[in-house]
Amino acid sequence: MTSALDITQAVNPPRAAFLDYPLGHTTGKPHQPILQREILLAALAGFSSLTAPGTVNMLPFKWSDDRAWQETAQRGPDDRRPRYATPQYQHQEDRDRAEAHVSAVQFTG
């Protein structure tokens, strides 16, 4: 699956399904299981419907009626985070659990 059509066409995988959604939503919108299911069914259909290597199945879903998000993605500010060299946890609790787990493994050898 892909939401970056030009990059996928450059890589040229055997089969692809393109969803024209903002990055971070390759398989749907949050908490919309019915939509997520429809998207995945359409993508998985490519396993039988695509018969020529390098074909991209253009999925028929739209993020919104206007093109505001595409404009922002093409020309908006750079919102990438710095490339830290240490693990970046979603929660402090995750860090504590991971470090406890690593210590336990080291202790038991």
Next chain:
Amino acid sequence: MPVEYIERIREKYETLGYGAYQWVFNADTPPWHPLSKPLSECRLGLVASGGIYVSRQVAFHYRDDTSLLAIPMDVPTSELRATHFAYDLTDARQDPNVVFPIDTLRGLVGEGVIGSLAANAYTFMGGIYSSRRVQEEMAPRVTECLSAEEVDAVLFVPA
């Protein structure tokens, strides 16, 4: 018209004074293996590059992290986390299914659309600058893991 990410990144790099990024362009016809049986009889694998980890696993870092995590396909969704330097994590942290369609896949197995799932999904954090390291270090490891899982087909989900 879809967003032109290659052009977008070319402009960014130029503004920052970086050299041009060397994108991978594969001009050859890709390899082709038709499914040997219906999807409803296949074991499906899942590989996702949106930086998904399970709370208790060591999370990804943001500087060319080529580590690969195995995530049990029966993991409780509430234990899944998302970390990545290059996309807006807001929605993935509310519902990991937007970049890691685990509940969706489990539902489709329940419906009989997919035969079964591999024991584990495999995740990493994309945005690894060195395509050589991806090809030489990471891709062979992913292939090895998927072969060991004896999958018939694999769904790749970037973020």
